[in-house]
Every structure is written in C-alpha cells, then in structure tokens.
Amino acid sequence: MVIQDFYPIIVTDKLLQCRDFYVSWFGLEVGFESSWFIWLRKEGVSLAFMHPEHPSTPPGPESFSGKGMCLEFQVEDANAEYKRFIEAGLPVTYHLKDEPFGQRRFGLHDPAGVWIDIVEQIDPDAGWWDKYMI
Template identity: 55%
Template sequence: MRFVDRYPIIVTPKLAECRDFWTARLGFEVVFEADWFVLLQAVGATMAFMSPDHPSAPPGPEPFPGKGMCFELQVEDAAQAYETCRAKGLVCDYPLTEEPFGQLRFGFFDPSGLWVDIIEQVEPAEGFWDRYMTA
C-alpha cells in the first residue's frame, strides 16, 4: 500500500476559527474549503476540520474538545518556531521548555480545543532513560 497523504480530521463546529488560527499563526494554507470541511497544508503537515453535522462525518468522533489526543508538529528549531508563533500573536499555554526526556517544546490549544505540541528532538538529560531500562 502506498499512501498519498495522512492527516487528522478534527470534528468541530468552529471551522472558520480553526482555519484562521492555523493559517495566520502557523503558516498553513487552505487546500480545499467548503461550508462543512477545511483541508489545510504546510510543508510536511496536513490537517482537516469537519463540521459535526455533515452526513459524511465518520461514525464515532464527537466534536472537540476530545480527550486523549494531541497533535505533534516536529520542527528543526523549536526556539525559532516559538518566537515566530509569538510574533504572530499566538498565546502559548505551555512555554518553551527543554524536557529531560529529550524534547525542546511548547504547546497550546487551537480554537477546536485540540492540544498542539511543537517539538524539536534534542538529547535527553544524562541518565534520564537509565531508570526505565531493565537488566
């Protein structure tokens, strides 16, 4: 099987707010838009938002905010991404933090309630993983 793309569909009544948030603050572009669906892309990432009342909504997903889901966007330079996002007016709920498990990251909620982590993989703190290794 050869995949052409992969992306989450966030079911939310806040299509316009999500579209505006992701395009203005994170540099995504609208690829397709209808009154019930918005498909967005940036280099290396695609995502979509769908109205909960459209007949094509898949069975099961409830409108966000959902529980237990986050959307990870890995970048080459998290500090630069943080400054760029803040300059565009993004309010971060989790400030730029170097995590001992090997990530430099920051996070925020989008208008649908989706938790978004912007991460850069870095070296973990010395000895961090030792406590998880078994002999």
C-alpha cells in the first residue's frame, strides 16, 4: 500500500467556524472547499471537516459528539503559543503546565468540540517513565 495522505474527517455542522479556527490559529491552508466538505493542509499535516448532511455515498459517520478524540499539535514554544492564544481571548480551559511525563502543554476545544492539546516536549521528571516502560 502506498499511502498518499492520512487525516481525520470530523463531521460537524460548524464547517466555516472550524475552517477559520484552524487557518487563523494553526496556519493551515484550504486545500479544497465545498458546501459540505473542507480539507485543510500544511507541511504534511491534513485535517478535514464534513457536514452531517453530506451527499456522498455510502452514508458517513454521525456528527462528532465531543468525546473520545484529541488532536495534538506539537510546537517549538508552548509558552509563546499560550501567550498568543490568551492575548487573543481564545477559550483556553487547560492552562499552561509542565507535566511530569515530559510535556509543557495547554488545551482548548475547537468549534466542533474537538479537544486540542498544544504541547512542547520537555525532559520528564527523573524516573517518571520507569514504571510504564515495557
């Protein structure tokens, strides 16, 4: 199998809000846009949104319920991104924190209700991973 791309398709009626959110705050670009499907991309990253009343067949999944999914964006400087999001008034609900397992991160929900985790890799606390390694 030759995989050309791999991306989630989030089913939501908030297509335009999601497009604007990811274009404005993550720098994604619109690769394709129709009235019921939007595909975003940037440097090897792709993300798509589909309206629940789409005309494609076979029928697709139901609308995203807001549970069981997380999109993680690994960045170079979580401090700078946190400051940018806070100063812009975005609804950050998990505030910047250094985690003992080796991430500096913060989070918020996108317009479709998807949890967005913005992380920077840092050194974990000494020995933290020892009990979890296989």
